[in-house]
Amino acid sequence: MTKQNWEIRRLTPDDAPALAAFTQRQGWPHGEPEWRRLIDLGPSSCFCAARAGALVGTVTSVLYGQALAWIGMMLVDIDHRRKGVASALMETCLGHLRAERVQRVMLDASEMGRPLYERLGFRALHRVQRWEGPATEFFGRRFRRIEAADMGAVIGFDEARFGVSRGKVLLRLQAEFPRLGWIDRDAGGRVHGYILARRMGERVSIGPWLHDSPWGATILLNTALGAVRGQVVSLDLPDRNPAATSILADRALRVVRFNTRMIWGDAAPPQDEPAAIFGVAALALG
Numbered sequence: 001m002t003k004q005n006w007e008i009r010r011l012t013p014d015d016a017p018a019l020a021a022f023t024q025r026q027g028w029p030h031g032e033p034e035w036r037r038l039i040d041l042g043p044s045s046c047f048c049a050a051r052a053g054a055l056v057g058t059v060t061s062v063l064y065g066q067a068l069a070w071i072g073m074m075l076v077d078i079d080h081r082r083k084g085v086a087s088a089l090m091e092t093c094l095g096h097l098r099a100e101r102v103q104r105v106m107l108d109a110s111e112m113g114r115p116l117y118e119r120l121g122f123r124a125l126h127r128v129q130r131w132e133g134p135a136t137e138f139f140g141r142r143f144r145r146i147e148a149a150d151m152g153a154v155i156g157f158d159e160a161r162f163g164v165s166r167g168k169v170l171l172r173l174q175a176e177f178p179r180l181g182w183i184d185r186d187a188g189g190r191v192h193g194y195i196l197a198r199r200m201g202e203r204v205s206i207g208p209w210l211h212d213s214p215w216g217a218t219i220l221l222n223t224a225l226g227a228v229r230g231q232v233v234s235l236d237l238p239d240r241n242p243a244a245t246s247i248l249a250d251r252a253l254r255v256v257r258f259n260t261r262m263i264w265g266d267a268a269p270p271q272d273e274p275a276a277i278f279g280v281a282a283l284a285l286g
């Protein structure tokens with residue numbers, strides 16, 4: 001396959017069914033809802049490579065204003081690898097982000113993807129552990145569900161700890177999965193932590209998961225796991241927060257793989273609060 005055989009173009013919501021079939025052929029679990037969400041969140045910043053109308057590769061990016069873009073869904077058809085498809089997709093995407101004057105570009109790299117990103121000028125920050133397993137119920141205190149009216153306070157809380165406003169993503173996740181978000185908010189209205197989850201096929205992906213104390217983070221996780229007990233869940237934990245790992249350690253969940261959180265070029269990462277971030281957003285959202 002020479003470069004002339006394939007073209008790179010923007011993704012549109014109409015591509016969602018073909019994208020779901022493409023990812024499932026490659027063994028990734030993302031379906032139409034995940035693709036629609038990513039294209040809605042990044043309407044001009046998600047791209048594919050297509051050959052004779054058929055998808056051979058994808059990459060998505062979601063912009064958090066100009067402060068940060070998050071890259072995900074870097075996937076090339078197994079029969080079209082090592083031919084420059086991923087490099088060309090990344091160059092198109094990075095060119096677009098540069099034109100948008102985005103200050104930082106970040107991603108979570110698989111072992112397979114890491115050399116590609118290093119070649120393009122990304123550097124490693126820390127590792128992210130993927131935990132998976134059945135959700136089991138823990139008895140004890142529970143926090144309440146997030147209401148739409150909490151979202152302004154949740155977004156402000158998150159920005160002060162993540163370092164960049166993720167408002168549009170958090171609003172979308174809460175609106176799409178209103179029964180899968182919980183909050184620790186005191187009588188004075190102050191937020192101490194929150195957790196969101198979303199369904200992906202038969203599974204539940206948990207994150208973001210933030211709290212100002214390990215004690216509260218534990219209750220948040222217990223609340224979420226109790227609500228989806230018996231179902232398979234996955235969580236992505238930054239390994240620079242050892243408290244997160246120790247909360248997970250005595251449950252039925254196991255580490256199934258590691259990703260590497262990376263940033264492009266010399267940019268400084270957002271000024272975040274590592275001790276408050278127990279679980280990241282995961283699945284191409286940061």
Ligand SMILES: CC(C)(COP(=O)(O)OP(=O)(O)OC[C@H]1O[C@@H](n2cnc3c(N)ncnc32)[C@H](O)[C@@H]1OP(=O)(O)O)[C@@H](O)C(=O)NCCC(=O)NCCS
Nearest residue numbers: 074075076081082083084085086087108109110112113115
């Ligand atoms: C990681 C992945 C996206 C790379 O896609 P790709 O299209 O094969 O990547 P490229 O072809 O641009 O680069 C891969 C290699 O092929 C080489 N290459 C590029 N063009 C080439 C060509 N025309 N002929 C021969 N080799 C070529 C590159 O130099 C690179 O070599 P290196 O790894 O030894 O340095 C792909 O392997 C994949 O989909 N993996 C599974 C999903 C995954 O892990 N994605 C990353 C998530 S973070």
